[in-house]
Amino acid sequence: MALQVIGAGFGRTGTLSLKAALERLGFAKCHHMFEVGQDPAQQSYWLAISRGERVDWDDVFEGYQSSCDFPSCVYWEELHRHFPDSKVILSTRDPEKWYQSAADTIYAISTSLPTWIPSKQARGLREMVLGIVWNGVFDGRFEDKEYALSVFRDHEKHVKDSVAPERLLIFEAKDGWEPLCRFLGVPVPDEPFPNLNDTASIQHIARRMKMLSRLPWLLFAALVATGLLWWVL
Numbered sequence: 001m002a003l004q005v006i007g008a009g010f011g012r013t014g015t016l017s018l019k020a021a022l023e024r025l026g027f028a029k030c031h032h033m034f035e036v037g038q039d040p041a042q043q044s045y046w047l048a049i050s051r052g053e054r055v056d057w058d059d060v061f062e063g064y065q066s067s068c069d070f071p072s073c074v075y076w077e078e079l080h081r082h083f084p085d086s087k088v089i090l091s092t093r094d095p096e097k098w099y100q101s102a103a104d105t106i107y108a109i110s111t112s113l114p115t116w117i118p119s120k121q122a123r124g125l126r127e128m129v130l131g132i133v134w135n136g137v138f139d140g141r142f143e144d145k146e147y148a149l150s151v152f153r154d155h156e157k158h159v160k161d162s163v164a165p166e167r168l169l170i171f172e173a174k175d176g177w178e179p180l181c182r183f184l185g186v187p188v189p190d191e192p193f194p195n196l197n198d199t200a201s202i203q204h205i206a207r208r209m210k211m212l213s214r215l216p217w218l219l220f221a222a223l224v225a226t227g228l229l230w231w232v233l
Helices: 015-024 033-038 040-050 072-082 095-104 106-112 120-137 145-162 177-184 199-232
Strands: 005-007 087-091 168-171
Touching: 005 015, 005 072, 015 087, 033 040, 033 120, 040 120, 072 120, 087 145, 087 177, 095 106, 095 145, 106 120, 145 168, 168 177
Parallel strands: 005 087, 087 168
Antiparallel strands: none
């Protein structure tokens, strides 16, 4: 099975809604960061990619008909060459709103994952995301808002300049079913377009990660306090 639809838009441009829409239209499964987080095989592939190792894209996307979101959107151009019959969707949104959303959610959770956590899987996922996205795409400068926005804009311009117009759809989730279905040549479903916003849940996870990152220091402080109490008594 070959990828038929390749998402080139960065994470936090409505990619979760796009994933649900593509799967509803029959382009299932749709590859998304969620799959990488849940599938050990996917984690192994993408960790290898983040380390500069070569992989077989057919193996990475076996069982998938479409893709969107990080990390696959970073490699959209390679994927489009490897799957030459594919179409490209550039999911997008207002750059300022994109930056704030990314900073409050996926960047916050990526940088809050404790380095001491014993799970090899979690450490590998953190290494992969930092390597491909934050230290890769954004050169370790995502917190420099103007730089991050320039990367976002340059990425979108490159996609628009590189893909044949008939194979490219520039898409916002608010556009709904019609342009997406027309581009893909499928009927419009008789149901509302998916509107999946996971901001609140991701922010909740980020807060929990920050608490976990402080845990060793809290334990150390507790041990010190216990020792001082024992000495005083």
